[in-house]
Amino acid sequence: MTTLTEAPETPAARETPARRRRRVDRLPYLLLLPCLVIIGGLLLWPLGQVVAMSFYRLNNVRQLRGDREWPWVGLGNYTQILGDPFFLTVLRNTVLFAVANVVLTMILGTLVGLLLNRLGRKMATFVASCVMLAWATPALTGTIVWKWIFDDTSGLVTWLFNALPDGLSQGLFGRSDWTGYGWFNSPLLFFSILTLVVVWHSFPFIAVSVLAGLKSVPSELHEAARVDGAGPWRVFWRITFPLLRPVFGILIVLSTIWDFKVFTQQFVLAGGTQDRPTFMLSIYSYAEAFSPPPKYGLGAAIAVILTLILLVVTGLYVRMVLKQEDES
Template sequence: MTTLTQAPETPAARETPARRRRRVDRLPYLLLLPCLAIIGVLLLWPLGQVVAMSFFRLDNVRQLRGDRDWPWVGLGNYAEILGDPFFRTVLRNTVLFAAANVVLTMILGTLVGLLLNRLGRRMATFVASCVMLAWATPALTGTIVWKWLFDDTSGLVTWLFNALPDGLSNALFGRADWTGYGWFNSPLMFFSILTLVVVWHSFPFIAVSVLAGLKSVPSELHEAARVDGAGPWKVFWKITFPLLRPVFGILVVLSTIWDFKVFTQQFVLAGGTQDRPTFMLSIYSYAEAFSPPPKYGLGAAIAVILTLILLVVTGLYVRMVLKQEEDA
């Protein structure tokens, strides 16, 4: 007579279903830990340093190199910035510039996206490749090209205006000779050119994103609307826009963040930090921190205020999205 011996129970066999589920639920977080660690080192640590600097008076580079004897001022830097009338001017410039650029970028990008969706495959690929050249061009390189275009002596724009008939140029603009004209001297003209540069560099991303969203919209809906007699404008507002509302929401938030943080284009076009009437928050923070005499604490405080504004914008968007999901 043989005796059957029971195999020893393994730890995996003794694991309960509830414990197994908990172990599986923790797996995604464990896989994210390396990425979170990298983000913490590259983003959160510098951000924490900037926040800490905003509570001290730092006016010497030696203090940043290792001298930890920083004079504590608490909210003094914030009080000085918020109480400065020039800060309100800078904030107004930033808000108006960002609002105008977001609207123009969204309109132009959406129109180009709709155009790409109507073109044939080969032509759409060619046009999209040409459009993406603007997105692929580094901001510094593209801005230098635009600054050359508006050069007051040899720029293409100056040449084109000089090519106009003198009578027409005098009737429209009040001058016939454009050589030596300072395109960047007046704030209105400067912001107009800066808007042109930023929109040119930003709209390709909007166009490609809108095109990707349009590919997910069932073509039967558009065909049914056209059969019912709806025109292109009505088709867009009644079908396309409601279905792509989340895409447009994300693009608006991203464009707002990018346009609030414009620095490279303004710095290059203005030739530094001398043109204070055209300051926006990013270059204002840089100028306060690094222009002699340096005020690193004030610059850090302005950077924190800019970050808080962008967090508020992002928070409002997230709240809007959650509310739409609840209503749905």
């Protein structure tokens, strides 16, 4: 007669359901750990270095290399920046520019997204491809092209204004010869052109994101609203916008961050850091840090202030969006 012997119990079999559940819960964090380490090395470490530099007086490269001691000034750099009346001018320029660009970018991007959603597949693909060319163009390359368009001698805009009848041009603008006219000399004109460049480069991302959100909205809702006699604006405001509110919230936050940090376009259009009346926080930080004599500590302090402003603005807006979601 043969007898059956029980197989030895393995450690996996002795594992309790609670322990197995905890082990499974830790697995996503373990898988994310390499990515978090890389992000920490590429983002958090440089950010920490900038914050540390903002508490020292750094005036030469030897200090950055460690050849000389870093003189500790504590909050002296922040006190100097916040006590400078010019900082208020720079902050005003930054806030007004960011608000104008976010509003214009969101409006234009949303309109283009709605247009793409109504076009046929072939035409929508063609228009989307043309629109995405602006997004795919590097900021430096696109800004150089725009600077040539507004060149005071051979630019396209100068040529178009010179092509106007002399009487019409004189009556409307007070001059008939536009050759040599400095399009970037006036702060108002400079910011207008800079806004044009930034919106041109930013709206395709908004348009494609809105289009992706529109594809998730059931078409039956729009058809039912049209049957009830609702016009396009009412359909958008009562149906489309509430359903895409999370998408618009993310896009507004991203646009705010990008527009507060505009640097390349302004640096190229202004030809450097000489035009101080048009300074914004990003180029102000660069000018203080690298213009002779260099003041790396002051530049780092301005960068930290800009980061804090973005964190506060983004946090307040995200909190407002989450509160609206909870109420709805």
